[in-house]
Amino acid sequence: MAPDTAPPRRAPAGAAVLRDDVTEAIRAAVFAELAAVGYGRMSIEGIARRAGVGKAAVYRRWRSKLPLVLDVVSAVAAVGMPAPATGSLLGDIRMLLEVTARALRHPVASQIIPDLLAEASRHPEIAETLQTALRDTQRGIATAIVEAAVERGELPAGTDCDLALDLMAGPLYWRLAVLRSPLTPRYLDRLAVATAAALAASVQ
The missing domain is CATH 1.10.357.10 (Tetracycline Repressor, domain 2)
Structure with missing residues (x-):
């Protein structure tokens, strides 16, 4: 009998893939929203709307606006x-x-x-x-x-x-x-x- 072999793992597709272009669009939208309305009034809804994506695309990457802003600012500083x-x-x-x-x-x-x-x-x-x-x-x-x-x-x-x-x-x-x-x-x-x-x- 042939030894048991695990089936090859398939790469995630569709919504499971975090596309780089979407991530960059969200980061750009964060800067635009901060400049337009400030941190206090900024919302995930506004960011998603400006980036041209759904709210789910934002939440798949960041759990709330605070870690989102911290990540974007840190990324700019790292450059x-x-x-x-x-x-x-x-x-x-x-x-x-x-x-x-x-x-x-x-x-x-x-x-x-x-x-x-x-x-x-x-x-x-x-x-x-x-x-x-x-x-x-x-x-x-x-x-x-x-x-x-x-x-x-x-x-x-x-x-x-x-x-x-x-x-x-x-x-x-x-x-x-x-x-x-x-x-x-x-x-x-x-x-x-x-x-x-x-x-x-x-x-x-």
Whole structure:
């Protein structure tokens, strides 16, 4: 008698398959909904409608809107951006200011970030995710800029990387997210010079 053999397993079909294009459409819809109505008013129904899918497609991937938003924000943070490598401290700071300002000026980001920061006070999970998405990612870039400047002799050893991040990112967030004032290339030039000088003097 031939030995018993298990029948080959069939790949799931139809609704069991989580299509990548649907997942990406849902993620894009989350950003659009956050910008349009904010986290508090955002709903799975609204996300599904904007993505052009049924609610079941969303619930097969995320159990509620909180893990959905956390997943989307974490995915964006994981992409990150490379640290500038212009060959000088001033050049690196100026490039980082330009890239960060461009990101904060984006219509979606300018609506989403303040809203999620407000929600972070009520949802520890959002606060933790934003800590990773905003501060930890940017801190890695600031650290790379400082370490390169120390190696070139532009900054003294022991320069505080957290202070560097505050000096680079703080004024941009204040101007764009709080005051909502326009940023000119001349302002970014002056801010880069002031930031570089402040870092050079910070451990003296």
